[in-house]
Amino acid sequence: MGSDGRTMPEPRACIAGIFEHPTRRADDKSLAQLHAEVAAGALRDAGLSHADVDGYFCAGDAPGLGPLSMVDYLGLRVRHVDTTDTGGSAYLVHVAHAAEAIAARKCNVALITLAGRPLAEGLGSGLGLRLDNMPDVPFEAPYGTAVLNLYAMVAARHMHEFGTTSEQLAWIKVAASHHAQHNPNAVLRKVLTVEEVLASPMVADPLRKHDCCVINDGGGALVVTRPEIARSLGRPVVSLRGTGTALKNQAGGRVDLTYSAGRFSGAAAFAEAGVTPADIRYASIYDSFTITVLVTLEDLGFCEKGRGGDFVADGNLIAGVGRLAFNTDGGGLCSNHPGNRGGMTKVIEAVRQLRGEAHPAVQVPDLHLALAHGTGGSLGTRHGSATLILERA
């Protein structure tokens, strides 16, 4: 039964296994090894074995040509693969695609892995992509565009159109830091104040150092399976109720930085799930920067467009304090942004919350519905948004 008493249809798929690598600096491991370690962790969490996997999903962070090297290295025997890459949101897209593949009986147990070593490899905030032959890059690279200053322009335009302030953005980091204090693996565990965020150095106006996520090595993995298998595993069952994927870009020069593709991915996911933002008390929101969270909350419908600043202020995103608990692991802003791709950890913390396995200090009580949202690429140029609505069965 749904929360409103209606009989819900059988879900297409469940997330049965999750694993977040505890490392944040992986000088001593290979990239393939990180993928294998998170795969093993997620299968162990699900109570499934390596031999059960018959579908494998990875994105551009995985070494080799698509799945070829990784399926070989991991020793998998699969009958379905998918390597959709929408940047950091890819793993949410993979969950949606895994559910579709399971419903179409193309696989039963889908393994999704992410890993990255940007610190060990000295990559900074890059995704390690080949830039040759890209149609857009020649019209951007000469100008010194970077993830940082592109998101900064989104923030600048939002401030200009809606009067959003640096103090309001700072509240997002403050909320993340309140959650990160309880996470022993978080890169930043210190509780921050709005004043401390505002006192951090300006890195690209109007964004300050503390408006940015952490850069670290690490990874994570998910196991998606059909509901009857998930129910047989003796673990809390987290089912997929709605998914949405959308892309947005410069549209041939018709640039509008005030909204994201989350407007469309969110609407699709809510419609499929038959719920509204008012039903959501926990949300994992992609947090490459504070502005990413603010724009996304508006686009998902948690508040009106332009009112995100008011919504996030005064601790409204802090578990046990505000209307909407967000990123209770500390998020990318404070805990973990493995391989500069934050979507995987968004799904993992949403599943922890629904299972009741989040840290007790940040666990949302009696939670039945959660949202996870990813934003991959750059809000300032081209990005892919993906939204998942998950339910504790």
Added chain:
Amino acid sequence: MDQPRDITPPQTSPETAPYWEAAREGRLLVKRCDACGERHAYPRSLCPFCFSGRTAWEEASGRGTIYAFSIMRRAKIPYAVAYVTLEEGPTVISNIVGADFDALRIGQAVRLDFRAATDGQPIPMFTPDASGAEEER
């Protein structure tokens, strides 16, 4: 005021060579579609709005307004990245040069200027234009 910085040369292709050749002559080109009449940027052979192959190069006036900007303070030599809305319609990524960064504003009028990439290729950029029309808000 901004300082000279090393500018990455663009990778050119047969599709975009006329754009960069025009830049060497101090001109900024946009693509206009003969089928739907719309201008687009960055330039493509096929119109991204109607997918017609009847696109033609057109010289832009070089006047525009700042849609958004950010000063990259973290860089060794700070620089201003911006979206500039051209008088012709499309909004393009660029740099604002020859400017007091602290005096830049969204909506400010700018005009075409150029800075050379490390291989000598002139790159179209923009500089504040005191005589230009501000964006009305």
